[in-house]
Amino acid sequence: MSAHLSAQEISEWAAGMRPREREDHLHECAECRSELTRLQGALSEFRDSVRGWSAEQGSYPRPAWLTERPRVSHWLRWALVAAAMLALVAIPVYRSRLQPQRAETDIDDAVLMEQIDDGISRSVPATMEPLTGLVSWNSADASAPHAKSRQKKP
Amino acid sequence: MEPVAATGFLTAALDRSAAELENFDAVVRLHWPTVFRFALASLRDRDAAETVTQDCFVKAWRNRAGFRGHAAVKTWIMHIAVNTVRDHLRNRRLRFWKRTTAQALDLHAAGERVADERPSTEAHLLRTERVRAIWEASAVLSEKQRTAFLLRFVEDMDLLDIAAAMGLKEGTVKVHLFRAVQSVRERLGGIA
Numbered sequence: 001m002s003a004h005l006s007a008q009e010i011s012e013w014a015a016g017m018r019p020r021e022r023e024d025h026l027h028e029c030a031e032c033r034s035e036l037t038r039l040q041g042a043l044s045e046f047r048d049s050v051r052g053w054s055a056e057q058g059s060y061p062r063p064a065w066l067t068e069r070p071r072v073s074h075w076l077r078w079a080l081v082a083a084a085m086l087a088l089v090a091i092p093v094y095r096s097r098l099q100p101q102r103a104e105t106d107i108d109d110a111v112l113m114e115q116i117d118d119g120i121s122r123s124v125p126a127t128m129e130p131l132t133g134l135v136s137w138n139s140a141d142a143s144a145p146h147a148k149s150r151q152k153k154p
Numbered sequence: 155m156e157p158v159a160a161t162g163f164l165t166a167a168l169d170r171s172a173a174e175l176e177n178f179d180a181v182v183r184l185h186w187p188t189v190f191r192f193a194l195a196s197l198r199d200r201d202a203a204e205t206v207t208q209d210c211f212v213k214a215w216r217n218r219a220g221f222r223g224h225a226a227v228k229t230w231i232m233h234i235a236v237n238t239v240r241d242h243l244r245n246r247r248l249r250f251w252k253r254t255t256a257q258a259l260d261l262h263a264a265g266e267r268v269a270d271e272r273p274s275t276e277a278h279l280l281r282t283e284r285v286r287a288i289w290e291a292s293a294v295l296s297e298k299q300r301t302a303f304l305l306r307f308v309e310d311m312d313l314l315d316i317a318a319a320m321g322l323k324e325g326t327v328k329v330h331l332f333r334a335v336q337s338v339r340e341r342l343g344g345i346a
Contacts, residue, residue: 004276015331043307048290054191061186
């Protein structure tokens with residue numbers, strides 16, 4: 001009988017690397033068979049543990065949701081695409097319609113502002129406004145004698 | 155006449171596999187526990203496993219037209235599951251803190267899950283210790299090693315099916331499995 005299988009050879013066997021001579025050896029050697037059985041036993045315990053734990057979590061399928069969800073998202077996707085396309089077309093059209101209206105409004109606003117400016121603008125302060133009736137600052141006739149008298153005084 | 159018979163057999167097998175998908179609800183009911191278990195063992199997070207399982211079947215539903223029956227339905231579903239888990243893990247790397255917390259909780263809970271046939275206390279403790287050691291060892295395996303390990307030793311899939319599910323060659327799967335088993339044996343030490 002050949003020497004016992006090494007730790008690496010046992011691992012290789014468990015991983016599915018199974019040359020004929022190792023199979024023969026395992027048939028003959030109780031010690032190596034026992035070593036392999038212990039490893040396989042531990043792996044089986046692990047499998048049972050995972051399966052038990054998974055079953056305990058209680059996850060169950062929802063077929064109706066599964067089969068409907070893709071369809072819903074499919075339609076939703078197309079609806080979003082359609083909405084985006086509509087927005088791309090509608091926004092420039094809406095803007096071009098607004099343009100003349102906005103120009104008219106701007107003109108109206110400008111006229112209104114001028115009227116307001118005219119209405120509230122004053123050439124003299126409000127307290128001096130009564131004096132403007134007595135003195136005409138723009139009149140050349142009215143201002144000439146004063147100017148002459150001012151010139152004569154010194 | 156033999157090749158014709160063989161071709162006929164193959165065609166019938168392909169048709170059978172493809173026909174299995176006709177009743178998709180039955181496929182979901184049949185394979186849901188396997189996918190969920192694989193996702194749970196890979197991610198160690200119940201909510202994430204549930205999400206991944208749902209995503210897996212949604213992807214399967216969307217791509218069912220592309221299934222030609224060249225593999226068993228289970229292998230095809232597991233291929234989608236492996237990819238979905240992998241994508242989830244990649245996204246989760248950004249949230250490493252959550253992973254750490256989930257693993258710490260789940261290792262404890264999972265280690266306690268040992269088939270209880272009421273053996274002696276000592277035997278029960280040894281078994282719990284062994285299972286916990288394998289859980290811990292599998293937690294630090296590389297993604298591919300862990301996937302191959304879980305598919306082989308939890309789902310009992312054969313090497314060719316694992317290769318198909320992982321999109322690898324059979325020889326590569328053996329190498330990943332060998333490394334995984336080596337790590338597990340090292341962790342088990344004298345308790346196996």
